[in-house]
Amino acid sequence: MTRKSAPRGKAKGPAPSDGATSLAGLRAASHAHRLDSAVGVVIDEWVSVVPALDRDVRAIAARIARIDDRLRSRTSEALKRAGLSDNEFRLLAGLMRIGPPYRGAPTDLAGRYVPVTSGGLTGLANRLERRGLIQRVSHPSDQRSNLIELTGEGQALAHDTMSHFAAMEQELMAGLSPVDRARGNAFLSKLLHSIEAALP
Numbered sequence: 001m002t003r004k005s006a007p008r009g010k011a012k013g014p015a016p017s018d019g020a021t022s023l024a025g026l027r028a029a030s031h032a033h034r035l036d037s038a039v040g041v042v043i044d045e046w047v048s049v050v051p052a053l054d055r056d057v058r059a060i061a062a063r064i065a066r067i068d069d070r071l072r073s074r075t076s077e078a079l080k081r082a083g084l085s086d087n088e089f090r091l092l093a094g095l096m097r098i099g100p101p102y103r104g105a106p107t108d109l110a111g112r113y114v115p116v117t118s119g120g121l122t123g124l125a126n127r128l129e130r131r132g133l134i135q136r137v138s139h140p141s142d143q144r145s146n147l148i149e150l151t152g153e154g155q156a157l158a159h160d161t162m163s164h165f166a167a168m169e170q171e172l173m174a175g176l177s178p179v180d181r182a183r184g185n186a187f188l189s190k191l192l193h194s195i196e197a198a199l200p
Contacts, residue, residue, distance in 0.1 A: 039063055060191070074172070078164045082157060083131075090114045091124050092133060092158040095150045103137065103149035133157060 039062045047053050079089055094113025095102045106125070110118040125148055128134045133154035136146040150158065176184065 036063075039066065070172070071169075074168050075165060078161060078168060081164070082161045084157075084161065087114050087116060087124055088128060089158070089161060091121070091128065091148075092150065092154055093162060095134070095148065096155065096158040096162070101149065102155060103147045105139070105145065105147055109148065128154070 039059060042062060043053075043055055043058050046058065047055060076086075079086060082089070084092070091109065091114050094109055095104060097113070098104050104113075106118045106121050110116055110121045114121060114124065116124065125134060125136070129136065132151055135149050135151055137149050139145045139147050173181070
């Protein structure tokens with residue numbers, strides 16, 4: 001009597017490959033390489049008409065400008081989502097950074113936290129006050145002037161917006177290792193000192 005063979009299970013397909021993931025990574029890397037190569041193309045074009053141009057210095061400046069453009073683009077999206085202008089957020093953030101009770105004099109806030117005059121700060125404060133994000137309170141030692149203070153709603157919006165910025169920056173720099181970040185910060189610190197020292 002012929003023994004029947006046990007029924008075979010359904011044939012399994014090949015194990016999932018990480019090829020698709022690798023391909024996506026290669027495409028992303030290729031795209032990033034093309035974007036960075038554009039800097040080289042621009043520099044080559046400039047060198048052809050200004051032979052004395054320092055390629056390395058121009059490349060550093062061009063890459064920083066490109067990074068700044070990308071960061072500003074994403075930052076503006078977050079500010080639009082919060083319904084704030086750049087200077088309005090700077091005022092809220094400045095008050096937040098001062099710490100409890102999150103208040104300051106217009107003369108102290110203008111220039112240091114917001115790049116406007118004390119007169120320009122008045123317009124910003126008026127708009128934020130109408131939204132209930134800040135309030136004016138009497139100065140404890142000078143009854144002729146007021147302080148600007150964050151409300152609870154203003155604190156929440158400043159915190160949420162800054163958290164959004166931080167998450168965005170983390171996402172954009174996810175490709176950097178801790179060592180890369182440390183080296184990048186060290187270089188940028190030296191570059192900033194060099195630029196500041198060269199300015200009048």
